[in-house]
Amino acid sequence: MKIGYAALLMLALAATASAQAGEDRPAEKLVRERCHKCHGLNGESSEPEFPKLAGQNVDYMTRQMANFKTGVRKSTRMKEKVEDLSGGEMRALAEYFSAKTLVPERSGRTELIETGRRLYFSGHFEHGVTACTTCHGPLGRGALYLPRLAGQNVQYLVAQLRAFRDFSRTSPNMVMHTVVENISDAEIDAVAEFLSTME
Structure with a gap:
């Protein structure tokens, strides 16, 4: 039986919401433990190959984390980082980075x-x-x-x-x-x- 994309996303969010016992881990702790090496503590990525997350839309980031978790979007590295996150933790991470100020690039071209x-x-x-x-x-x-x-x-x-x-x-x-x-x-x-x- 085929499961539609929207249904798959909802199942992923529902599963992660109930996967962990106890309270969700604070976003700041998760950022320090698993996000900052690539995306920086304030969402300004450490390398140009990684996306800046500062100022990014909350719903977009939440969905992308769910996509990485379910395999809808492919990345071994990201799947490992989000695999055990609850729905609340993904939302909290998205809100954390969205609230940061993005610094645009400078170019003379x-x-x-x-x-x-x-x-x-x-x-x-x-x-x-x-x-x-x-x-x-x-x-x-x-x-x-x-x-x-x-x-x-x-x-x-x-x-x-x-x-x-x-x-x-x-x-x-x-x-x-x-x-x-x-x-x-x-x-x-x-x-x-x-x-x-x-x-």
Whole structure:
């Protein structure tokens, strides 16, 4: 019997909520024990390959942790980190990082940033590339289950856009795949550079 994505997510959250005996561990303790090496104590990642979590949307982060836990999103490292978390702990971690202030990147690549700005707000109609602002908003901050992209690490953004395009990262509703299926490497580099500088 096939279980839908929404049902799978609800089962994961319900299971984790009842998996632990006693009270949930404080978010600060969990951050120190398992998050800070990659994402930093304040959600400013230690390496550009890891995403910044500061200022990220709570619902988005909570869902992604559940996705890693259930295997909907693949990462051996992340699955190990979230495997024993309860639903409350995942939510608390998301709220902890969301409350931190994100520091945007600084770049002197003016021409590349301007190309990225045009792509973000207007897309590339001739290539079938939809404007990013359609879903992620004019400020790049997303909403609910849509991630904040503004201020994110360039290297991480590039890797994720390529992964969506190449289907090495899958999305349950497939929207991202259709958005970026025709985007070029140069366009990915440009829009990532622009997004990294947004506040």
